[in-house]
Structure formats: structure tokens, C-alpha cells
Amino acid sequence: MATTETEFLNQTRPLAKALIDFAMAEGKKFGITDVEVLVSVEDSQKNAVENGEVSEVISGLKNTVLVALYAGNRKLSFSRQTLDQKELCDAMMQNMQVIGLVPENPNGGLLEKEKVYKGPLADLDVYDDQQPDQQTLIDYAKDVESAALAETGVKTTRTTSVSKGNGHVMLMATNGVDYHASKTSYSAQTEVIAEDAEGNMQVDGDYSVARHFSDMSRPRELGTSAGKNAVAKLGATMPASGTMPIILSHDAAEDFFSAVYAAINGTAVFRDSTFLKGKIGQQVMSKGVTLVDDPTIVRGYKSGQVDGTGQKKEKITFIEDGVLKGYNVSLQEARQLGIEPIGRDSPQPTNATILPGQQTPEQPISDIQDGIYIKGFEGGKVDVNNGVYSRQAYGTLIKAGKVTDIPVDGFVVSGNLKSMFMSVALANDTPPLPNPKYTLAAPTTRINGVVIAGR
Amino acid sequence: MTQKKLISRLIGRHKTKADKKALEKQFFENTDLTLKEAVEIVQAGLQGADFGEFFQEVTDKETLVKDKGTYVTVSLGSSESGFGFRVGQGEKVGYRFSSVFNKAALKGAIEEARKVLDPNKKPSTHKKKYGAAAPQLYTAENPIKTQLPEEKIAKMDAIENYIKSLDPRITNVTLSYKAQSQAVHIITPDGQSLMDVRPLATMSIAVQLTDKDGNTETGSAIIGGKGNCHDVFDPKIYKEAAKKALKQADTLLIAEDAPAGVMDVVLSPGWSAIILHEAIGHGLEGDFNRKGISVYSGKIGQKIAGDEVTIIDQGDLPGERGSLQFDDEGAPTQQNVLVEKGVLKKYMQDQQNAQLMGVDPTGNGRRESYAHAPMPRMTNTYFANGTHDPEDIIKSVKDGLYISDFSNGQVDIVSGKFNMNATLAYRIRDGKICEAVKGATLTGDGLTVLQSITMVGNDLDIEKSAGVCGKNGQSVVVSCGQPTIRVSNLLVGGNKR
Incomplete structure (x- = not known):
């Protein structure tokens, strides 16, 4: 099950705050002046079809925390794929102990406080609330493939797949940045092989990407276009210089x-x-x-x-x-x-x-x-x-x-x-x-x- | 030649083996699982599948980038960690990964991945092969932990100062040091628990020169490779690389635009084999051939090149960039002769495609990380030595091009058509290397190139530092190599009018 924005915030907001508090309290003796924490959680799935059947289903979850520590003009960053507070604090402690060794970078600091945007945020509508179930994605992929295969001259498809991502990020830092965003992403792609009477093959394809499933290209149009693209390449020769x-x-x-x-x-x-x-x-x-x-x-x-x-x-x-x-x-x-x-x-x-x-x-x-x-x-x-x-x-x-x-x-x-x-x-x-x-x-x-x- | 010396020196040092006890602790200490329990759960999860495995990694990473005198990136103590569980049945694959590893996550992943399986199908009886290649191919030392960050920073400063001292026209030096140590754990269907540590440390050096008219060119070199970071900070090695980068920038400043047209091309030893990797290697990967969509499909046993052409992919070469004790499905790596004296012998396989084609796996199942499912990939791919003296090869060309530095390239597997970009090349006139040219693009198709190889040198060199191969959105580290090779009638695209 994909994480919702509320679940994400409930879990990660206290974590980000705790990490920042830890760095500012424990980091004093190491000269820590600022800290920035970026938390991201992403669920993804990819469904591939071959000859009308599901050939590959890949899905997973990735949690990442990126921490940037600052001691004046010294900046040291690291990332870990865990949301475990103790593990992250241990890693932060190790880095704080060596931050004094990092050469200064006068341009590397956080954004000036007065430039941090605090105003109202427009709704860019990049999170899909009507996320389709897996079968809908598989059916889409099947439609793409069957439309491509229906084009005269198409031999087979190399790959046809539809992917979906559901991701949340939160950015919190001591300059006042406190921002979170959620995005969904969809992508579909197919690679089609066309073959002429002599057995010469050509490959081409097509793809679509969108934040909302309903904004994706229609699957049959995508497949037809991919098929036509590949067939159009048959018999290609090299032009004159x-x-x-x-x-x-x-x-x-x-x-x-x-x-x-x-x-x-x-x-x-x-x-x-x-x-x-x-x-x-x-x-x-x-x-x-x-x-x-x-x-x-x-x-x-x-x-x-x-x-x-x-x-x-x-x-x-x-x-x-x-x-x-x-x-x-x-x-x-x-x-x-x-x-x-x-x-x-x-x-x-x-x-x-x-x-x-x-x-x-x-x-x-x-x-x-x-x-x-x-x-x-x-x-x-x-x-x-x-x-x-x-x-x-x-x-x-x-x-x-x-x-x-x-x-x-x-x-x-x-x-x-x-x-x-x-x-x-x-x-x-x-x-x-x-x-x-x-x-x-x-x-x-x-x-x-x-x-x-x-x- | 220098590269060969390096190879022998490195082999001598590869004595440190991965400590399995310490690795087991690293993989399981923060979980509610023991290794024994994990093996049992995975074994049960693989029941009824044709193939599959549990793959776990903890990859430590560090990056130091110094650009125009400032450290713009200092990243220490990063890691990527997680696991993936895969089952396959014929053409179907189910895969679930997670950065969270514990009993519930493992059981959940198994349940999810197994949804693709048809319970009424009997598992394939096709023979699989699991285990590690012997002997130890590279050190298990972690480049991140054998030298302190301040030592590395001091050494990078020294490298920068050295480079700046070489030429007053240098306007910028960019040094990018990257090291990682990937600890992997694979549980195979026959119940083996395979652990390995794969270290990698490289530094790329870019030197920008500006001439009196304000024209700039950047030359680059990359050092290091599989193993610890000692080579990266070895003055002999970085000084030579810096001089090479500087000479490249200097030559580019005076180089003319490359000519356009069909001509004889001589490929320098080493990295030029990227043309082999792109134009031929990818077409010999099992997945494309299982589907019959490679230009090499159905050609096993056929003569596809001259007698002098032998092509090998070998994942068990000591100290090479693409070497692995076992691949990412737990199969031992090995030497695979793909083309022998011009005859196509075999394709590179993972477990799935080997089964579907009814052949043995070849140790080529690889993946970018735990978040990716494996597929057939190259390791160290090279043209074997021929008999010709490289000097004689150059002498044989009346009017052609000597390619000294390729940058990148790509291939269309289905048609075999490729394009390769040469950063720097030289005209050959009457058997002599003449003026430098830039911006040459070589295009053609792999089969025709193979048939157009007319001379193969005896100076094989395998590139150690630069190879990264992308396929279906996954990157893996590889190497490629070759002796000096002459290819007749290649199409060169250049800007000269």
C-alpha cells in the first residue's frame, strides 16, 4: 500500500525535528551552526507485458534521509536509507566529529533566511488522488502492446511497461525552511520491432509521462504510434552527404x-x-x-x-x-x-x-x-x-x-x-x-x- | 604498457578476503532475523519457482569534489541499503524490494513477488549453477575506511597543486573522487548464503586550458578502479594521468575539425573497445537473443568475423573493474569466449534467459542495486590479442584516422547500428600519424564492423577506471579492452567542410 501524505507527515515530521534538535544541541561543541534535513519516501511499481501476458512485476519502497551539516562555511552531507532515528543520530554524530576537517566553501551555505519562501503555495495538482489499481495499469500496458502489434509490419515488441510512483518529500532546515510536497508519477513506454520481407528489422517506440493517470496518452494511440514509427523505418537507407x-x-x-x-x-x-x-x-x-x-x-x-x-x-x-x-x-x-x-x-x-x-x-x-x-x-x-x-x-x-x-x-x-x-x-x-x-x-x-x- | 604493469601490481595485493562473520553482523544486527532464519524463509519463498533469489546490500559511499579551488561537495558516511526478493517462472518475473529489512518486510516481499507464479506449473528442471569464483579476484578492503578523510583531502590538494604547476595556461582543475564499498548477500535456491564486498575507488581529473585568444578546451583522465583507493592517491599514477589530461586539452586547442567520409580507422588499445562493448557486446546479451531481436540472433556457430577476431567476456579476471566473485544472482563468474576465431560461440546469460534458451548460465546476471531486478550484462569484455605489431597496423593505412580517445557511444541492438564519439583522433597519412582532429563520430553496424576488422594487434590493454554501462535504466560498472585494431571503411562524421 502506498503511503499517504498524512501518514508520511505523521511519521517523518517528528523525525526531521528530532534530527535537527539533536544536531543543534550535540553539535555545539563541534561548531555546528546549521542543519538541513531532507526526508523522502517513495513507493514504485512497474508492470511489463509480453505477448498479452504479464511478464514482469517490480515494486518496492525506498526511504531516504539526506542530512547536510554546517559549521560556518564548512558543509558536510550524507544520506542513509533508513528512517531509524538512532541510526541517523549515530551517523550525524560521526560526521559532526569530523566537520572541522572539511575545507571551507564560502558559497555552500543555506539560503539566506529572508529569501526562504513562506507565502501561500499554489495548488499545482501534481498528486493524483484517483490512483488506479494494478490491474488497470496492466490493462493499459496490454492495450498499448496489442495496438502496436496490430500495425502491419510489426514483428514483436521488445518491451512494453507502465510504471507508477508515489512519492513524498519533506525539507526542514534551521534557516526556517519547512516544506513538504507529494507527487505521483506515471510513465508508459513501448519498444516495437518491425520486420520487412527480407527479415531486416527496425526498432522504434513511443512513451508517455504524466502526474495524473488520466493525463496519460490513450494506450491504443500510444501503441499505434509506436508501431507506425517502427514500420516507417523499414527500408531506411543512408542519405547522400x-x-x-x-x-x-x-x-x-x-x-x-x-x-x-x-x-x-x-x-x-x-x-x-x-x-x-x-x-x-x-x-x-x-x-x-x-x-x-x-x-x-x-x-x-x-x-x-x-x-x-x-x-x-x-x-x-x-x-x-x-x-x-x-x-x-x-x-x-x-x-x-x-x-x-x-x-x-x-x-x-x-x-x-x-x-x-x-x-x-x-x-x-x-x-x-x-x-x-x-x-x-x-x-x-x-x-x-x-x-x-x-x-x-x-x-x-x-x-x-x-x-x-x-x-x-x-x-x-x-x-x-x-x-x-x-x-x-x-x-x-x-x-x-x-x-x-x-x-x-x-x-x-x-x-x-x-x-x-x-x- | 603502463596499464599492464598496474594489473600485475594489483594482483599481488589482492589478498584480503571478505570476513563473512563481520558481514553477517552488518547485514543482520539491526533486524529481528538471524541468517539461518532468513535462509529458511527464502528457501520456502522460492518453492515452485524456476529461479529467483534474495539479494541484500549495504553500500558505503563517499564523494569529494574540488572545483576551481573549492570543495563543492564533501559527502562522507553515506550508505544505500536494502533487499530484494525475486521469483521467476519461464518468462515471468516477480520482484519486490525495500530499504527496510526485517522479518515482516521479507515475508511481505515474498508474498508480493510470488503473485506472478502460476501454482499449477511445475518448476523447470533446467540446471542452475551457484557459488563463488575462486580465487579471490579483488581486495575486500573498504576504500572509505582505510584512509582518513583529512588524508584524502590533503592528497587531493597536493594533486591539484601538482597539476597547476604543470602549465601556466591552466584556468581550472576539477577533481572528483568517488569511492564505494558494496557489501552483498545473496541467498540462492539451493540454500547457499553468498557474501562478498565489492570495493571501487576512482578519481576523475579535468584540466581546462585557455590559450592567448581566450579559447578553452578541457582534457580529462580517470584513475583508480576496482579495489582500494591506493592507486588514486599514488603520485606516479596521478601524475601520469594529469599529464595525459593536459596533453589532451593542449592537443584539442590546436586540433582541426574531423573530416567526414568513409575511411580506414585504427583503434588505439584499451578504452577504444567501447566500440566492441556497444556495437557487438550488447547484441550478444541473452535477453535480446532469446527474443530473437538482435542482429546476432540465430547465428551461433556461424562465421561472423575474420580468423583474427576472438571476443571474450570474463568476470573472473583479477583486479578488473567489471570482475565479480559471483554475479547478482549468485552464479560464479567465468571466462566466456563469445566469438572464437571469427565464429560466434555463445551469448551472455542470466538464469532466466539461460533456462529459456536451454543453455548454461554464464555468470552475467547483474543489477544496479537492490532496487533493480537482474538481467544479462557484460563484465570485462575484450578482443583477444592478434599477431600484428601495432606499428605495422598504422603503417598499413594510406589515408585514415587513428582514434586515441573515445568519449561515449550507444547502439541500437535490433539493427546493430551504433555511434561512437571520439574526443581526440589523428589523421593517418601514408602510414604516419599526422595532425590531431576533434569531433569525429564513428557510425556503422556491429556485424559489418566485425567483418571489416582487417588487422588485430598484439598489445591488449584492459581499461580499469572509466566503464559504466547503462541498459534499461540500470547502470553497472564494466571494463572493456582491446589491442590496436584496424577497421576498414568506417563512416566518420565530422565538421570539416
């Missing part, structure tokens, strides 16, 4: 624009290892490109009220009409760079949107004589220091202004992000958030002058 425009599907565009996050990452800026260092206020992407990072979207997959330090999370525009407005910094990185913290604690997008452009999805394609419609990237290299972008990709050919169904794969898309960012044209079809698939929603995107390494 050359320099040409490419069009990115929503999937490929999500992947491409995630490079912006790598380039504005606080650690990279601090280390001078991104080509966007020192570029605030400058045109770094084509005019018309606006990137909004919004943790306040109701039912958004990456929504949250405060960050891991207790600061309120708010909507941030990192790129506005192609101009770089700010970096994605954690509290420590903000201090290192001498700027104000922004209420972010992850280098990943929260709920990110590339705002829609002016053109219909067909317009950016219409003047392309020879090009490639990229459906997805598969690994490769993105180096934000020197801008090198080199990715294996697959998709279909564009001929005479139209996307054909002639599949291509095994080729490499090469370019430099410095110029690729400045060669972007956007369609007006950005998927809305929350979305059963994307956490970075981007429209159909054209990039000019890309090197394709094929045959």
Missing part, C-alpha cells in the same frame, strides 16, 4: 533545444566552459526564438513550488526573441558568479516551452528542394564549450518542398551550435504544456546549412 537544411519534428526539436540548457548551465558558466559565457543581453539565437521555463504549470510534469533550498520557483524567460536573458544557476552557482539566485536546483528544464513562431508547419518546408526531416537523434556529441554538435539521426527525405515517406538513418548531423542557434526558423505548432510526452515543448523547427555525413 552534403550541406542542406533540416526540419526537426517535435521529438527532435525537444532534443535539439535541450542543448540550450547545457549551454546556460551554471556550472559550465562558472567553469568558463560554455560558448554562451559573457553573452547576457546579446543575440545568441535567431530572432523569434523565446524559451520560457515555467515550474508553475498546473499538472506540469516538472512543476514545483519551491526549489531544494526553499526559494520560490517562478517562471523564467532564459531566451527572449533570440537574446540571452540569464543562466540556469543553482544557489551555489549564483553565489559563485555573484548573481541573485533564481529558484532553480537542476540543470534540466522544468517545464520548458519554445514559443510558437509565425509560420504554419508546412511553410518552412515548402522551399526545400533537398533536405531531411529529422524524426529523432540517437546519441552523439554536444559540446557547449566549443559548440561542436555531432549527432546520429533518422528521419525521412524532403524533396521538392514536401516531406516524403522515404526513410533514412545511420547518418550524422554535424554543425556548430554557435551558428545553428542563429539559423533557426520556427513553425507555430508548439505543443501545449502540460503534455503527455514533452517536458520541453518545441515547434517544428528548421535549421539551415547543416552538414549531413552519409554515403
